[in-house]
Amino acid sequence: MQIRYYKEYSRYLDRFMEFKVYGHAGRPIVIFPCQSGRFYDWEDRNMCNLAAPWIDAGKLQIFTVDSIDSESWDNHGPERPRIEMQERWYNYICEEFTPRLLEINREQGPDHSGRILLGGASMGGGHAVNFYLRRPDLYNGTIALSGLYSSRMFFGNYMDDLVYRNSPCDYMRNFPTDHPYMELYAQADKFIMCCGQGAWEAELLASTRELQQVLESKGIHPIVDIWGSDVSHDWPWWEKQWVYFLQMILGNA
Template sequence: MELLIFGHAGQAVLFFPPRVGRFYDYENWGTVYALSDRINAGEIQLFCVDSIDEETFYNNWAEPQGRMERHLQYERYILQEVLPFIKTKNDSIEIEAAGCSMGAYHAANIALRSPQLFNKIVCMSGRYDLTQPVTHFKDLLDGYRSEIVYLNMPRQYMTNLEDEELLAEIRKIKIVLVIGQTDPFFDDNYAFSETLGWKGMQHEFHIWGGYAHSARSWNRMVHLYL
């Protein structure tokens, strides 16, 4: 697995790429350049990781159970290899998780499942229940349901989460959701924001005009919210 680091100090940002994206996408799209003033000033340090979405949720030839098992392997890679590596490069006590599109799902899911490791989540143009079909975006698990699926769909498990110790840890995290008003996932974001509110999560929910699901919009969003 490959990753790219931008910056020398500041808030460590674990940056997940968009759907089936690569670790170099944010550099190629100008997203890193959009943050260059803050990076050069030592305010933030980006750790742009790779994805294996084509082996997990977008792997149409694999059985859904296998897709989930591969996803959990990816989560272990992030928690057991990437986060310790970040600690060797950055003195931040806590880490910010961020991402666009499918990367927003990964950022939200990993931070909400391991909240003691993160202090902020920034999710742009995300989808937080991959089992719910939306327009031409299908159920990514083809109707398959299990406890593992449930425990990896933020909208589902946050709705029913009653563990007060875990909720208290999550309430310490600054959560930022950003979505375009005509984005197909707007309703998903709205429902997720409502769920966070019901659970006492102080969070920001920013609605942008139009679709806003593109590199051009994300390059503006990161400068405002990361």
């Protein structure tokens, strides 16, 4: 497996941001880390090795990005500076990182513009769905495992324009069904939200079902896969779900 490390300056965040790329070619997927996690966590948790059959076959290229959750969602300071940091990170991912991803991805394969997947577990799953719903012109689906899709856990009853933009359960409730994005949502390869019903999954399961209800009321139909009462909010289950959904999207390696 080809693995490359990058450290590049972001004008939106005014700092150097790190990321890694696994694989030489194939369908690109951006992986967001869990709460306040790092770009190397997906590798450390064996998730890249589990995807090796698809990576080595040139079907998948994984891009693992760094988070700034400790300065935004996971920060206990005043709300507005926290959500402003989240929005700067959002702009970094969309306007700087994604074009860079496409440059790297084109080096040894076809142009996958418009077919970028997003993924992650826990808060990473929440980020994946938020980015997809806000920018289906850039991204084409998700593998979101045990995601959180509302701002309430981290911002309580506080709401402003930027918190609203980053809380899918809120902004999708008011989404106009004649919006041009509706056609893009219909063209998604796989918009997957998965959650278990076991230990530490209750709030995530409620959030998943809430967003499912909101989306379906708009005529948007994600794949919502609810696993059993033995399925906990933890890596051993995310490993199984990750491989299962890769096979669903990419077929056998």
